[in-house]
Amino acid sequence: MAVDTASSGQRIPVPPHRDTLARRGSITLSAHPRLRLTLMLSAPLLWLGLIYIVALAALLITALWTVDSFTGTITRSWTLDNIITVLTGSLYQTVTVRTVGVALLVTLIDILVALPIAFFMAKVASPRWQRILVIAVLMPLWASYLVKAYAWRSVLSQNGIFEWLVAPFGGQSPGYGLPATVITLAYLWLPYVILPIYAGLERVPDSLLEASGDLGGKTWATLCLVVLPMIWPAIIAGSIFSFSLSLGDYITVNIVGGANQMLGNLVYTNVGAANNLPLAAAIALIPIVIIFGYLAVVRRTGALENL
Amino acid sequence: MTADRPAIRLTGLTKSFGGTANAVDGIDLDIAEGEFFSMLGPSGSGKTTVLRLIAGFEQPTAGTVSLLGEDVTDRAPFDRDVNTVFQDYALFPHMSVLDNVAYGLRVRGVPRRQRHAQARQALETVRLGGFGDRKPGQLSGGQRQRVALARATVVRPKVLLLDEPLGALDLKLREQMQVELKELQRELGITFIFVTHDQEEALTLSDRIAVFNEGRIEQLGTPAEIYDRPLSPFVAAFVGTSNIFPDALSRAVLGRVGMHALRPEKVTVGRADAALSTQRTAPGTLAEVIYVGSTSRLIVDLDAGMRIIALEQNDAHRVTEDERGSRVSVGWQDGDIVALEKATAVTTDPATVPATVPATVPAPKHTTDTAR
Numbered sequence: 001m002a003v004d005t006a007s008s009g010q011r012i013p014v015p016p017h018r019d020t021l022a023r024r025g026s027i028t029l030s031a032h033p034r035l036r037l038t039l040m041l042s043a044p045l046l047w048l049g050l051i052y053i054v055a056l057a058a059l060l061i062t063a064l065w066t067v068d069s070f071t072g073t074i075t076r077s078w079t080l081d082n083i084i085t086v087l088t089g090s091l092y093q094t095v096t097v098r099t100v101g102v103a104l105l106v107t108l109i110d111i112l113v114a115l116p117i118a119f120f121m122a123k124v125a126s127p128r129w130q131r132i133l134v135i136a137v138l139m140p141l142w143a144s145y146l147v148k149a150y151a152w153r154s155v156l157s158q159n160g161i162f163e164w165l166v167a168p169f170g171g172q173s174p175g176y177g178l179p180a181t182v183i184t185l186a187y188l189w190l191p192y193v194i195l196p197i198y199a200g201l202e203r204v205p206d207s208l209l210e211a212s213g214d215l216g217g218k219t220w221a222t223l224c225l226v227v228l229p230m231i232w233p234a235i236i237a238g239s240i241f242s243f244s245l246s247l248g249d250y251i252t253v254n255i256v257g258g259a260n261q262m263l264g265n266l267v268y269t270n271v272g273a274a275n276n277l278p279l280a281a282a283i284a285l286i287p288i289v290i291i292f293g294y295l296a297v298v299r300r301t302g303a304l305e306n307l
Numbered sequence: 308m309t310a311d312r313p314a315i316r317l318t319g320l321t322k323s324f325g326g327t328a329n330a331v332d333g334i335d336l337d338i339a340e341g342e343f344f345s346m347l348g349p350s351g352s353g354k355t356t357v358l359r360l361i362a363g364f365e366q367p368t369a370g371t372v373s374l375l376g377e378d379v380t381d382r383a384p385f386d387r388d389v390n391t392v393f394q395d396y397a398l399f400p401h402m403s404v405l406d407n408v409a410y411g412l413r414v415r416g417v418p419r420r421q422r423h424a425q426a427r428q429a430l431e432t433v434r435l436g437g438f439g440d441r442k443p444g445q446l447s448g449g450q451r452q453r454v455a456l457a458r459a460t461v462v463r464p465k466v467l468l469l470d471e472p473l474g475a476l477d478l479k480l481r482e483q484m485q486v487e488l489k490e491l492q493r494e495l496g497i498t499f500i501f502v503t504h505d506q507e508e509a510l511t512l513s514d515r516i517a518v519f520n521e522g523r524i525e526q527l528g529t530p531a532e533i534y535d536r537p538l539s540p541f542v543a544a545f546v547g548t549s550n551i552f553p554d555a556l557s558r559a560v561l562g563r564v565g566m567h568a569l570r571p572e573k574v575t576v577g578r579a580d581a582a583l584s585t586q587r588t589a590p591g592t593l594a595e596v597i598y599v600g601s602t603s604r605l606i607v608d609l610d611a612g613m614r615i616i617a618l619e620q621n622d623a624h625r626v627t628e629d630e631r632g633s634r635v636s637v638g639w640q641d642g643d644i645v646a647l648e649k650a651t652a653v654t655t656d657p658a659t660v661p662a663t664v665p666a667t668v669p670a671p672k673h674t675t676d677t678a679r
Contacts, residue, residue: 205395205397207393207394207395207397208397208399210362210364210384210391210393210397211391211393211397211398211399212399212410212414213363213364213383213384213385214362214363214364214384214385214389214390214391214459215385215390215410215411215414215458215459215462216385216411216414216415216462217385217410217411217414218385218414221414225399225410225413225414226399229401230399230400230401
């Protein structure tokens with residue numbers, strides 16, 4: 001119609017496709033979906049298979065060997081002794097309970113602290129403040145883990161900043177021990193809990209909060225009936241981070257934990273000073289089993305389906 | 308209807324989001340009880356902001372909102388007897404349809420058995436009786452729309468606010484929902500305030516329409532008043548399609564002073580040599596013929612230097628594209644000319660407003676082709 005007559009006289013010709021190697025490659029790939037999939041997945045699958053699963057299997061196998069107490073070399077004969085020692089020894093039981101307790105407490109504290117921060121970031125702050133806060137939350141991750149742990153050691157020391165802060169109110173520093181370990185670990189893993197919850201809240205449309213208020217839901221009802229159920233998977237995702245990271249930690253407890261030991265310390269001393277790699281492997285299996293148990297429980301709640 | 312106690316009264320309502328112009332600029336408006344009231348305007352005209360101010364999601368910069376004679380300006384949304392049907396429906400995705408509908412009763416502390424019974428009944432009224440156990444994600448757009456309606460009406464609000472509720476539905480479903488909305492409103496006797504940018508929808512449904520432009524009410528009246536007697540070029544162009552004659556062309560073509568409008572369906576087109584039966588005629592050239600089913604839209608370049616649109620029924624003597632470029636004669640009756648008293652310029656986005664002088668490619672049919 002009129003469009004054609006008006007513009008046909010002054011069309012710039014479009015050049016035909018050039019037959020390059022890259023173009024032929026693209027044509028081959030687009031015609032063969034299986035080839036495409038193989039090329040794409042081989043590298044990550046190799047990584048996952050060889051380095052990750054094989055390493056785990058090696059750990060399991062090592063746990064079934066033993067150490068010759070006289071020569072200190074590993075004897076490659078199969079035995080369940082290490083596993084039995086770890087399961088029945090009172091030291092291992094106490095440390096396991098302590099480690100799980102610390103990890104659970106750290107996770108709980110992190111969720112309670114992360115929820116209001118993430119809510120403010122996702123729903124209250126202006127876009128500019130939102131960006132600033134995301135950077136602020138990520139900033140501690142740029143500093144070394146060791147530096148942060150030692151910083152807390154200094155904060156919690158006698159006459160440290162913590163004591164100076166709470167002394168006017170009659171408080172005092174918890175000193176080095178399990179409370180200090182919990183505080184430090186909670187601080188270290190907080191960004192890993194805030195970010196998934198923030199992302200989860202970002203996905204809750206504002207109109208749902210408005211709809212709840214519109215229908216008569218006050219703040220508390222909106223939070224319990226709409227917000228929390230919707231970000232439950234995000235909370236679980238965050239808790240997996242803080243729980244598993246706490247479970248495997250041994251440096252923080254060394255720095256601020258006083259004489260307390262966690263599972264990681266036992267692994268560390270058995271690898272190093274005691275030179276009993278099979279026993280260390282058996283101990284290392286404990287957190288792995290616990291994490292698997294945790295994931296199984298979480299899976300039952302259906303949270304993993306929405307991750 | 309009581310004149311001194313309207314369902315909604317807005318006085319000097321103003322909202323500024325910090326920009327240079329106010330999003331809502333001093334609206335005074337009374338909406339009577341039981342009325343089906345539409346706020347019509349292009350996007351950015353302030354109609355949705357007015358709705359959100361009534362619901363309480365936004366706080367006005369100045370002015371008041373009264374509900375049945377009671378000032379509710381400072382009340383929170385959950386403390387106002389007003390409910391909203393959201394544009395995106397805003398159904399809670401983690402709850403079943405029944406729990407969604409029962410939500411308003413739940414937060415009011417209605418026992419489980421009773422609120423479920425009431426919710427079931429509300430679902431029946433929107434013909435979704437068997438759908439209570441499904442999740443919103445398993446419903447079609449039209450069904451979600453009905454759930455949102457049931458959820459908002461089950462708590463018996465004094466006023467129901469609807470924010471472009473049919474915008475996401477396809478044409479057939481939209482027409483069906485229009486009928487259902489009208490029936491529901493009659494059945495419940497609740498005041499409906501309906502926000503839309505679709506002028507056809509507003510004309511079809513409303514008792515009264517307020518046409519919004521740049522944060523102000525451009526014209527307020529019944530659908531017939533708005534369509535037949537637009538006061539400004541903006542209303543003439545936004546509600547239906549109009550041929551608008553600026554002052555100079557009014558003098559040249561119509562022989563009148565001031566700005567005037569003429570609906571395309573009031574314009575007749577005939578061969579240049581044949582005499583038209585209309586009071587007035589003007590010569591021109593047929594520039595384009597656009598076939599739109601029951602009608603054809605003819606675009607004629609008048610010799611006086613203006614493009615005019617005519618809408619012709621496609622009966623026996625249909626004008627075809629072959630006749631493009633031929634000389635024609637355009638005619639109209641004096642009584643069909645509308646004088647535009649308010650000289651507000653048409654400054655809205657041309658994509659949302661049906662253009663007075665259309666480009667060669669016609670705009671989407673449902674927004675331009677309502678003057679049948």
